[in-house]
Amino acid sequence: MSAFPLRVALCAAAVAFVCCDTANAHEIVGNRSFPATLTIDDPGVADELALPTVSWYKTGDDPSVRQRDISFEFAKRITEDFGVSFGSAYSRIYAPGGPNMNGANGFQDLETALKYRLYKNPEHEFVLSVGVEIEWGGTGARDVGSEAFNVYTPTLYFGKGFGDLPSSLGWARPFAITGQVGYAIPGVSSTSAIDPDTGDIDTEYNPRVLVWGGSLQYSMPYLKSSVVDLGLPDFFNRLIPIVEASLQTPVSNTATSGTVTTGTINPGFLYVGQTYQIGIEAMIPVNRQSGTGVGAIAQLHLFLDDIFPNSLGKPLFGNSIAAGRPKFGN
């Protein structure tokens, strides 16, 4: 196997697994709190720190190789509705992966995201935000698949809770869905490299990629504080069973990438504390190109607006009274 297809596969794996791992937050809309999700971004703006997010999986390369990523993300509100976040990941690729098939280590490209909350409807627990995510090319290690060029991803985010269902469907009111749709635009349309096996110049076309995904979640905190208190132990009242989907579909400039959708379906649980959240999910590849076997992802997420309410945890400008997470009782 030449290094070139391996590098292509690594890039695809990086897009598939890393780009979406570092951007997470939580959002309050009326009685609903949308928790931080692990593989897609939630629809809101907040002051938070995700450290660490750790994932283990087997890539979609041929042969498939094991990879472990440790990532972080720091999100800061500039105003109540506008925020910025920074994140990156440190990847370890096990042999026979890497450019020399001996494995590789290194940081992925640094990522920055700007997000603005466009619309919020507390009564119907609906929120809509727009943003742009920027992957800064050349800031990461090429050996682990980082790009040498920037990638810009304008993205639409939404969340909808079902607390407005009639009381006859009270059991369904804790359900909520979130989603995101982005369009990843590489800063350069193609890159060339000399194939070490043949000496030929290979040209790789960098596709524009639809980055999309969603989550279906059932909030036990919402059930307890808004529908019915079943008297369950506190641990269960803080759980949110969740299924996330994180997918990518190349849609143009696909001469060398193909158009196959890749990604994972991630069932798991979130545990929501007063000032932190812990999440763990399985990562099930949607096809062979997305990986082999079932991976896992886990995250410790800190609510900076709770930990530092009068300093780091409030917007730099504007309203200093923070809207809270209303439905998380003990």
Place this chain on the structure above:
Amino acid sequence: MKTFIVAAFVAALPSAALAHAMLDHAMPPVGSSQNTAPREVVLSFTEDLEPAFSSIEVRSEAGAVVSSGKAKVQHTQMRVPLKALGAGTYKVIWRVLSVDTHRTQGDFTFKVGP
């Protein structure tokens, strides 16, 4: 060692700072059915509350306000008296401001009668 450090960090978090005032429990309980009409609603939160910016309102199915007067706040607890309630479903609507200036809100129902 790393596991211990992380575990110690997480364990320290809840006590490391103030946080949002969350509904801990309610009397009458959320979603419960009461054979006899309660005389007050008592809500307990996870943080101390600011009395001036915290309230409870209880409404009947027809929308009539059946809570009586302003809610009284004492540390983490807030209570409001109720008028004489007949059989039916009642909605408790609460809004609070915790002492660290985080706002929270919520609502739930309870039933009176068989």
